[in-house]
Amino acid sequence: MGLALIVHGGAGMIPPERYDAARAGCRAAAEAGWRALLAGGSALDATQAAIMALEDNPSFNAGTGAVLTSNGHAELDAGLMDGESLHVGAVAGVQRIKNPVALARAVLASPHVLLVGPGAELFATESGIALCDPETLVTPEQRARWQRGYRDGDDVNAGPAMGGLDVGGVGQAASVHSDGHKHGTVGAVAIDAQGRIAAGASTGGIAAKHPGRVGDTPLPGCGFIAENGLGGVSSTGHGEDFIRLTLARRALDYMAGGMSAQAAAEAAIRLLGERVGGHGGLITLDAQGRPGFARNTPAMAYAYMLEGAAEIVAGV
Ligand code: GLY
Secondary structure, eight states: OOEEOOOEEEEEEOGGGGGHHHHHHHHHHHHHHHHHTTTTOOHHHHHHHHHHHEEEEEEESSSSTTTOOOOOOOOOOEEETTTTTTOOOEEEEEOOOOHHHHHHHHHHHHSEEEHHHHHHHHHHTTTTTOOOOOEEEEEEEHHHHHOOOOOOTTTTTTTOBBBEEEEEESOOOBOOOOOOOOOOHHHHHHEEETTTEEEEEOOSTTTTTTOOOEEESSSSSEEEEEEEEEEEEEEOOHHHHHHTHHHHHHHHHHTTTTTTTHHHHHHHHHHHHHOOOOEEEEEEEEEOOEEEEEEEESSSEEEEEEEEOOOEEEEO
């Protein structure tokens, strides 16, 4: 098995005029993660590097440029899992952290699994991670959207959900309806030279969410999961439904049962729609290093790179 890396920039309604930015952002994130792998970094290093690139890109709903809560703050969630040790690190509801996934990595290296709010930010200072001014995370675009009231289609990672199943990349879903949900996240899964698998995710959550609301992204088995020998998964979508189904865990179990990464991603998204009427997408790598991705939303930005491939594949 060789090196492999896949990233996503959120599932939802991406306006066609933003396809190029979404693809380019995912490609840049895949490049960052791939550089880490080529430099001998671990799967965890590559996953973190890819997610940090997406957090720093204001086109995505994570880190800088994340959507705002109903009372106008960016409350950020992130999580990471090391498929070798099964160590997990996650943070939720942080407002003063530029790269929540870096703080999640610090939590992963501690006895804790999940830290929230001011306690997580205290842990950041104890770990040597600088706190930022919360307003530096809020882009003028997001502030303007919050002030006028969020609408469907406002975000690269958000918008009206689709009624039909749409898997494997090319848009083909039918029966568009607006459900008013705003969702999105970014994430990555990587396999390193030692065959170690890691997965993670980061998000601002749902636009205009209730203060304190936490979705699937920082919850292992819901927003992300990795286990050596089985595979890795990162999710994006309306988090409550991913939590109800522990959907990342289900996708991993499908791969453990012999499904390919692609078949597992499609089966999990089919279950999401059929069992709870949920909307979103996920990316997978199986133990053979094969990538998979599926969604039942109009679009999901993604990129992947595999050892021996000529170049990164990116799409929406
Ligand atoms: N999937 C991101 C969220 O629901 O918060």
